[in-house]
């Protein structure tokens with residue numbers, strides 16, 4: 001087994017990068033920082049944020065956790081055997097001047113994805129981990145794609161559900177449910193679905209979380225969503241889109257539906273796949289698998305019966321993502337969430353958008 005340690009740096013030390021790692025309700029690790037320092041094959045050497053306060057708490061945490069490991073656990077930490085605090089910088093430019101990490105994680109706000117991902121690629125690490133969505137639009141995403149190819153720097157995008165045990169179980173279960181009759185994906189939240197004025201910072205759910213839904217449908221079913229029919233568009237008094245349903249069909253699946261709401265007083269994310277022999281319902285906090293079995297209620301009938309599918313206690317959505325980065329650098333696995341797929345997700349979202357103006 002390889003023992004090579006890969007150095008890494010983080011651009012952006014906000015929620016997904018750092019503070020979600022302290023959310024007691026979330027499955028941990030829930031942040032890039034926690035997942036990186038939790039992987040023995042990675043040494044987190046630097047971080048950068050233009051917000052001084054966030055950067056300082058990130059630095060203090062990393063310094064503390066490292067000395068804690070060394071002092072109390074007599075344990076060689078992922079940061080090495082000497083007390084060590086990652087270096088911190090107010091901009092990525094300064095960071096790349098000082099260090100040359102193997103892995104750069106770009107976890108800044110959407111409006112900085114393109115600039116920071118291009119800067120990361122230019123610094124020539126061995127891999128860039130980019131937060132979703134790839135960028136604000138496919139023009140920006142195209143630039144990232146071009147730079148990635150030109151510089152031969154692979155980029156993976158953190159569509160985290162691809163790494164999550166429950167969704168992986170769903171993907172593995174699909175061959176058992178026969179021919180797919182229909183697929184329904186739902187994303188309900190209180191965040192506006194779309195408004196042109198929000199394109200500049202990407203603060204609308206079609207992009208923000210819609211990228212997860214579209215990515216997952218394409219990933220689970222191995223399809224490309226094209227030529228949507230969009231109905232049920234509802235706009236609020238300000239003309240901001242709050243509801244829509246997009247419908248697709250492929251050669252083998254007659255009905256695929258994506259339904260989004262931005263006026264729900266709750267958050268719900270899930271996919272329901274109906275086959276001729278069974279059904280899969282998977283989403284935030286649930287994974288249910290059904291197959292046809294002889295009915296307990298009626299002689300001569302078959303009903304759907306919930307199957308016992310063993311799932312690990314933890315889905316591992318964040319740590320598996322980092323492990324995939326390590327395996328990829330070891331040359332033992334392909335990227336599970338490559339840039340090309342995420343760019344295709346963005347195109348699907350843009351196709352839908354044309355119906356929402």
Ligand SMILES: NC(=O)c1ccc[n+]([C@@H]2O[C@H](COP(=O)([O-])OP(=O)(O)OC[C@H]3O[C@@H](n4cnc5c(N)ncnc54)[C@H](O)[C@@H]3O)[C@@H](O)[C@H]2O)c1
Nearest residue numbers: 012013014015016017049050051107108109110112131132
């Ligand atoms: N994969 C997921 O499920 C998931 C979950 C949450 C957020 N995200 C994505 O992660 C990204 C960040 O979201 P967040 O919630 O952590 O936001 P955040 O605002 O909490 O953190 C972003 C940080 O980046 C810093 N920053 C922005 N531009 C910068 C620049 N050019 N240089 C240095 N620092 C910069 C900000 O100061 C901030 O501290 C977004 O793209 C978001 O969509 C993904």
